[in-house]
Amino acid sequence: MPYIKVINGVMQEFNAAGVNTGKVSGIGLNAHAYLEHRNWSVTAPLAPDPKYPDYSTDFPYLAANGFKYLQVMLAPFKGKDGYWNWGEVVGEPKFASDNTLTDVNIKDSYWLAITALLDCALANGIGIIACPFWNPYAVPQLVGEAGAAGATKDEQAAAARVALVNPQSKTRRYMRAFAQAFAQHYSNHAGIAAWMAAQELMGVTGISLTATREIIQETAQLLRANDGLARMISSGNAGIAHTSPRQGSLQQYIAETLPFVNPDPVDCLCENLFPGNEYVSSGLTEGADLPSDFVSSSLAYLQVMQRAAHTLGKPYYLGSFCLSKKQELALQDTERQDNLHALLSAIRRTGVQLACYWDWNGGKPMEEDGLNLVETPAYSNRRKAVWDALRGEDAMRPAPPTPCFGVTKTLQFQPGLMLTVPSSVRYESADFSLSYCIRQQAFSSTVGQAQAFVAHQADKKGWALFKQDIKTFLSMWNSVGTGVNSHGHGLQVDIANRWFRCTYTVKHDGSISLYVDDFLMYQSNKMTNPFVQAAGTPLVIGHPVHALEQGTPAWQLSDVILYDRVLTPKEVYDYGQYGIVHRPVGRWKLDGNLEDSSGFGNHASTPGQLVYVNVG
Numbered sequence: 001m002p003y004i005k006v007i008n009g010v011m012q013e014f015n016a017a018g019v020n021t022g023k024v025s026g027i028g029l030n031a032h033a034y035l036e037h038r039n040w041s042v043t044a045p046l047a048p049d050p051k052y053p054d055y056s057t058d059f060p061y062l063a064a065n066g067f068k069y070l071q072v073m074l075a076p077f078k079g080k081d082g083y084w085n086w087g088e089v090v091g092e093p094k095f096a097s098d099n100t101l102t103d104v105n106i107k108d109s110y111w112l113a114i115t116a117l118l119d120c121a122l123a124n125g126i127g128i129i130a131c132p133f134w135n136p137y138a139v140p141q142l143v144g145e146a147g148a149a150g151a152t153k154d155e156q157a158a159a160a161r162v163a164l165v166n167p168q169s170k171t172r173r174y175m176r177a178f179a180q181a182f183a184q185h186y187s188n189h190a191g192i193a194a195w196m197a198a199q200e201l202m203g204v205t206g207i208s209l210t211a212t213r214e215i216i217q218e219t220a221q222l223l224r225a226n227d228g229l230a231r232m233i234s235s236g237n238a239g240i241a242h243t244s245p246r247q248g249s250l251q252q253y254i255a256e257t258l259p260f261v262n263p264d265p266v267d268c269l270c271e272n273l274f275p276g277n278e279y280v281s282s283g284l285t286e287g288a289d290l291p292s293d294f295v296s297s298s299l300a301y302l303q304v305m306q307r308a309a310h311t312l313g314k315p316y317y318l319g320s321f322c323l324s325k326k327q328e329l330a331l332q333d334t335e336r337q338d339n340l341h342a343l344l345s346a347i348r349r350t351g352v353q354l355a356c357y358w359d360w361n362g363g364k365p366m367e368e369d370g371l372n373l374v375e376t377p378a379y380s381n382r383r384k385a386v387w388d389a390l391r392g393e394d395a396m397r398p399a400p401p402t403p404c405f406g407v408t409k410t411l412q413f414q415p416g417l418m419l420t421v422p423s424s425v426r427y428e429s430a431d432f433s434l435s436y437c438i439r440q441q442a443f444s445s446t447v448g449q450a451q452a453f454v455a456h457q458a459d460k461k462g463w464a465l466f467k468q469d470i471k472t473f474l475s476m477w478n479s480v481g482t483g484v485n486s487h488g489h490g491l492q493v494d495i496a497n498r499w500f501r502c503t504y505t506v507k508h509d510g511s512i513s514l515y516v517d518d519f520l521m522y523q524s525n526k527m528t529n530p531f532v533q534a535a536g537t538p539l540v541i542g543h544p545v546h547a548l549e550q551g552t553p554a555w556q557l558s559d560v561i562l563y564d565r566v567l568t569p570k571e572v573y574d575y576g577q578y579g580i581v582h583r584p585v586g587r588w589k590l591d592g593n594l595e596d597s598s599g600f601g602n603h604a605s606t607p608g609q610l611v612y613v614n615v616g
Helices: 055-064 108-123 138-143 153-165 170-185 201-205 209-225 250-261 298-312 325-330 338-349 364-368 384-390 569-578
Strands: 003-007 010-014 020-023 026-030 069-073 101-103 127-131 192-196 232-234 269-273 316-321 354-357 409-413 419-421 432-440 451-458 461-468 471-477 483-485 499-506 512-516 519-523 539-541 555-563 586-588 612-614
Touching: 003 192, 003 232, 055 108, 069 192, 069 354, 101 170, 108 127, 138 153, 138 170, 153 170, 153 201, 153 209, 170 209, 201 209, 209 232, 209 250, 232 316, 250 298, 269 298, 298 316, 298 338, 298 519, 338 384, 338 569, 419 586, 432 461, 451 555, 471 499, 471 512, 499 569, 512 569, 539 555
Parallel strands: 026 069, 026 354, 069 127, 127 192, 192 232, 269 316, 316 354
Antiparallel strands: 003 010, 010 020, 409 555, 409 612, 419 539, 432 499, 432 555, 451 461, 451 539, 461 471, 471 483, 499 512, 512 519, 555 586
16 A cells, blocks of 8 residues: 655655655565466465465565565566566567567456455555566567577677667567556556566676666656556665675775765666675675674675765665675574564664565565575564564664654744754763754855854864854864864755754764764864863854844754764664654753753743744
8 A cells, every 4th residue: 555755755655545655664575476476377376385475465474573665576577488478477578670569468367466456455454566677688688689599598698688788679669569558557457566567687697787777767768658646666776786896886886886876767776685784794695604703894895885876865775784694604593583673673763664585475486595585474484583583673763863853843943043042061071962953944144154053162262163155064172263163064965944953963073973864964174273161151043143144044943952972873873764863951942932851940031032843
């Protein structure tokens, strides 16, 4: 039932009636072979094999266990060869002699089989993440562009690559026609939660980045143009494969590859994390034995990827992840699942909204590889510890909260509104942290006019939080007026009229860290001369009218919190995710009043007129 739309870089969940029910947050599953298991038929097996549970009995069970999203291939894996191939199930297209597609020729029985799956998903509150092109070589096989009869597997792959990179080939003409027909057929069927434009296109075929981008973009454009619900489109992990040794730097991958292979209208970055990449290590090959004392590096990697996603203004979607039974044995981690818990915790801590586990209901091949996760009332394949982890506290978490905890109203600022908090020795620690929530609406067009809007400074000592246009940055001084400031948060993460939760932590040596929505964004260097706090100085919030400002800046500020120490990353995270505030020396929620709710009662005051508005 739920489907996903990306709005302002965030996955938002909608129900079948089209009502936004909040942010997406949770673990999904990959069930790629669902329709293979019932032979692409409307009719379910009379007695499903416990190793191949049918979705008609499966969906209620998954929904009852908290799973909302399943990633499924909705066209056969094979083109013409093998059992239940594309031509047999979907239909064989017809072409003129010049490669013009004259009839896409999709069978009614195919539509009926897909519709039965989607109707069942809709009835059970499950959203299908639909991939029409799971195997990049299936279509060249279907249209006869995967090599001559008797060709070797490598020769077939080479011929298929030639067809895939040629926009006028039968392969590409059919892919465009099929994507359009599929999106049109299910334009308003809420059983589809999101689209995948392809699946590991470049990693499987080895075609160029340019050809990969072209195929992804034209498929995504057809899906978007023919989708009445404007659902999220994923690239399907189309980027470069993780290799050892690396074929390029992580910086190249983030700065060049990811933006290139996730072009608009692709809505999110999509990656798969398996052995050989950062889920396991930066250097191990897929076949390497994992040391028993191995510790996952997933947290640091996901922090990097979330930063890349913020820069592109798109959410990060973890399309597949898992460790095999063999790898768990090598790690001596079959029961505790420490590495899986570490990854799930990293997913939660870094704010990844959706991640899909590989593989649910994959059948015999996945069973033999030790990847299959099938845990039903009737059957267990001895991966119960994995099943429990995916349903545990690390995985099943509430949706990310709004920036302002326990706040229903917020104070509307503009130049001239000043709040004053009386001085306190509690504010004079050389180690301190400042947290606040801000939404900047209209802002000045005057370049270079930075204005302090939270300040504790006097006599060339202390600190001030500045805002300039839509940027903020923290500056600090020593007794001779020499200062240092953070690089602030600016255009990379800021969007006008959107709430941001920001936390600055400051050490007595002048080094500053900035967290935006609990994610570490910037760190500055130490000061040459020691930082000196201002003594006996009030805390001032707001800034006066500036004669050179053009336009009327306006911003909303909420939940200003001051600490007399450097917050740990966990403390920042605890506030951002749970609203837990650890021992503040001052807290002004600005929730319809100017009270200090820290317990010290150091309330603010103002001679101006206050305007409070609802937080939204």
